Amino acid sequence: MNHIPVQLQSLIDAQENPFVLIDANYRIVAANRAYCKRYGTDEKQVVGRTCHEISHHASVPCHLNGETCPHQQVFATGTGQQVLHTHYDHHNRPEHVRIEGHPILGLNGELYLGEAIYPFAPTTAMDCDEMRMIGQSAAFLSCVDNLTRVAESEASILLYGESGVGKELAAQYLHRRSNRDGKAFIAVDCASIAESMFESELFGHERGAFTGCVGRKLGLFELADNGTLFLDEIGEIPLSMQAKLLRVLESGEYRRVGGTETLRADVRVVSATNRDLLEMVDQGQFRLDLYYRIAGIDVTLPALRERRSDIPALAKSMLSRMNGGRSYDLGESALARLVTYDYPGNVRELRNILQKALALSDNGVISAKDIRFDSNNLGNSETQPQPMPIPPTAAKVTTSIAELESSHIFRLLEQYGGHRRKVAEILGISERTLYRKLIRYELRDY
DSSP states (O other), X not given: OOOOOHHHHHHHHTOSSOEEEEOTTSBEEEEOHHHHHHHOSSGGGTTTSBHHHHHSOOSSOGGGGTOOOHHHHHHHHSXXXXXXXXXXXXXXXXXXXXXEEEXXXXXXXXXXXXXXXXXXXXXXXXXOSXXXXXXXXXXXXXXXXXXXXXXXXXXXXXEEOOTTSOHHHHHHHHHHTSTTTTSOXXXXXXXXXXXXXXXXXXXXXXXXXXXXXXXOXXXXXXXXXXXXXXXXXXXXXXXXXXXXXXXXXXXXXXXXXXOOOOEEOOOEEEEEESSOHHHHHHTTSSOHHHHHHHOSEEEEOOOGGGGGGGXXXXXXXXXXXXXXXXXXXXXXXXXXXXXXXXXXXXXXXXHHHHHHHHHHSBTTEEOGGGOOOBTTBOSOGGGSOOXXXXXXXXXXXXXHHHHHHHHHHHHHHHHTTTOHHHHHHHHTSOHHHHHHHHXXXXXXXX
């Protein structure tokens, strides 16, 4: 086994987060106390064993299990890399971590990988009453990392994502990771409230405020005081209510319907939508000032088809809950069928499919014939909906146009010192349209 200088061990021990030194053969040659505490009981149980054996509980390196491996990057190029992984502690509990891998040279010039490990989400923090946020794919871990980074901020957060991706789960995760954990989390589906009832739902009402009103009602802002208010499908809020919502978001003050007393609420607002709000602004359906107020930070949640490798674990977790912990058998043919479908309804649709499959199965044995994607598709794989293929030439033209536009906007921003109004005038578009393009091409920092 390689031996490292005392000074280097002292430097490693000084790291507050878990830190480990790994050789070219994946062997751990040194680890700090934080690493040993998290993944073993003492240094003797860690040093000399492979990193994937300790932190992944796996017999092969993580890149052979589909994860990006900083070991490969460091020893192939001599440069560092940051990745997201799922690790297992010495109690075999999974947790999501951010790893910063760095090349480190020994006294004789030998190369080591130095890994600094930053845990950011134990799976227990991703539970809710009915479902769990589950996944190990790069798209999922990147999303959870983003949520974790912004959770402690008091800024309003806007969650983007298709219907059924789990926006309320993400909002609950933000709440639990924030300083408001333990306080109220109030969720409301804006699409389910009649326009005439919006003000009463948000701000409450006094007795006699309108016909049939027989008592005082507390509004959602009042109920969420000191906590988090989740406004799902915020694009469905009537234009007539948006000015009143903006006022309470800016001042924290409101009045119940029919009341004269000015009330205050300290509420962190998390909003969600599957619509293009800036397009709605252009169409006069959504206020631009409200958009800027709710979109202090925006996070996009990936569609299920963008993280297919997570489907088996999601399916097994859902089935276990549906079946009350009783045993079931999800066959390989059924799993293969689940993984190839595109899920326009995302995780919500997966759950519905599994509920049907469990009901159709014989004694809890789920096979491919039990997997039915809609009422017109009775499990025949030949009739399974498939994404429409895009001709290679068409895809190439679309990509090149986007790249040309992105490059052109970038050059204009550089030429005019980031002056967006000037750039919009040159392009012949509105500033709002330009802002949407900056979001699309990830140029908002210019």
